[in-house]
Amino acid sequence: MSNWIDYFSNVRGHQIKKTMYEVLKERYSQNESIINRLSVSLQTDEDIKQFYKLITDVYEISYMKAVDDHKEQLKKAGYEAKIVPPKD
DSSP: OHHHHHHHHOHHHHHHHHHHHHHHGGGHHHHHHHHHHHHHHOOSHHHHHHHHHHHHHHHHHHHHHHHHHHHHHHHHTTOOOOOOOOOO
């Protein structure tokens, strides 16, 4: 019974935990304590929105760095990489 009470008293927190579990998968447990603290601290819909924007920005920057690093490695090997959007 207390699990339901906990859930409904912090629905946003559980939303964060669920999302972070889906993103981190097997690495979730390594980060669980900070995620638990965040889930209590982020109280408003705006907090959640800003947190997800932060996570999205970090992911996007990391992804683009990986793409650029690979592109540079291909260039050193004599290839030219061009990133283009997929054709519909």
